[in-house]
Amino acid sequence: MISQDHIDQYNNEGYTIVENVFSKEELNPILNEFEDIVDEFAERAFTAGKISNKHEEKNVFKRLAALENDFPGSSVLIHHKGQLKPELCKLWSSDKLLDIVEKWVGKDISGHPVWNIRSKTPKTVRMTVPWHQDSAYLEEGAEKTTQPAAWIPFLDVDEKNGCMQVVKGGHNPASMLEHKLEKKAGVKDSWYLYIEEKNIPSEKIITCKMKAGSVLFLHQLIPHRSLENYSENVRWSVDLRFQNPNDKAGFHTGLIDPIIMRKSDDPEYKADWTSWLEGHEEAQKNFRDTRSDKKDEFDSTLEGAWLKRWDK
Numbered sequence: 001m002i003s004q005d006h007i008d009q010y011n012n013e014g015y016t017i018v019e020n021v022f023s024k025e026e027l028n029p030i031l032n033e034f035e036d037i038v039d040e041f042a043e044r045a046f047t048a049g050k051i052s053n054k055h056e057e058k059n060v061f062k063r064l065a066a067l068e069n070d071f072p073g074s075s076v077l078i079h080h081k082g083q084l085k086p087e088l089c090k091l092w093s094s095d096k097l098l099d100i101v102e103k104w105v106g107k108d109i110s111g112h113p114v115w116n117i118r119s120k121t122p123k124t125v126r127m128t129v130p131w132h133q134d135s136a137y138l139e140e141g142a143e144k145t146t147q148p149a150a151w152i153p154f155l156d157v158d159e160k161n162g163c164m165q166v167v168k169g170g171h172n173p174a175s176m177l178e179h180k181l182e183k184k185a186g187v188k189d190s191w192y193l194y195i196e197e198k199n200i201p202s203e204k205i206i207t208c209k210m211k212a213g214s215v216l217f218l219h220q221l222i223p224h225r226s227l228e229n230y231s232e233n234v235r236w237s238v239d240l241r242f243q244n245p246n247d248k249a250g251f252h253t254g255l256i257d258p259i260i261m262r263k264s265d266d267p268e269y270k271a272d273w274t275s276w277l278e279g280h281e282e283a284q285k286n287f288r289d290t291r292s293d294k295k296d297e298f299d300s301t302l303e304g305a306w307l308k309r310w311d312k
């Protein structure tokens with residue numbers, strides 16, 4: 001599934017796209033989970049009087065767009081809630097992904113607690129992620145850990161519906177670029193960090209058009225962003241990260257460790273999702289919002305430790 005060219009491209013250019021890793025049949029159960037997540041959200045929003053139409057007749061690529069239109073912030077709330085259901089767990093710890101990331105991480109592999117479902121609704125500023133290096137969202141020093149991200153779209157993506165862009169070779173030299181706070185630059189209620197455009201070499205930008213089920217692997221230090229979604233459909237994707245269990249994870253709260261997925265000395269070992277998920281919900285609240293105790297469940301603002309790291 002992965003060739004030496006892919007491995008070399010990742011090492012030399014900081015990214016690679018492996019095509020057709022997952023079939024539609026393998027993606028569909030996860031899309032069903034997204035559908036359930038949106039349905040549960042619509043029920044709660046309806047009961048709370050936030051929406052008057054649940055848009056039940058719309059499919060998974062349209063329904064959240066309609067809800068976002070009626071109640072702005074819906075997609076952000078779904079993204080922040082980050083519900084990890086069984087089929088997504090299965091895909092994350094699948095041999096298909098582990099056999100690939102093993103090339104960079106080695107034979108002992110964990111899943112990193114920073115993972116995302118991106119419910120990128122059309123023309124939604126807060127779902128459009130500006131230029132950043134992933135390590136900027138972690139504690140200082142974590143950038144030294146080999147931590148590939150697997151970015152997986154659930155529909156074909158291009159520059160019209162919010163695909164990814166990367167800066168080819170931008171992981172070299174291996175150093176953190178300066179990041180700023182988007183909310184300080186005037187993007188209301190943004191929790192994103194950004195690298196200023198003047199620090200992005202435009203001639204090295206690669207636009208990553210991809211088919212559903214292909215996987216973009218990103219080095220932890222490659223600058224990347226997602227484009228605006230100008231289509232009518234929700235651009236569903238996930239990003240999942242991996243590392244060697246012995247290396248620093250750099251997760252700010254420290255409340256949850258990476259989940260061990262593969263052990264070099266135990267070929268039969270399987271990830272213990274049940275016990276990991278028990279700790280996950282509590283840790284996630286702390287990770288995603290240090291003010292969760294005070295927050296209304298429909299408040300889509302977010303504070304995070306990464307903002308403090310770069311708020312200079």
Ligand SMILES: O=C(O)CCC(=O)C(=O)O
Binds near residue numbers: 118128151224
């Ligand atoms: O999916 C997106 O829109 C952005 C993803 C991203 O920036 C990331 O995975 O770090």
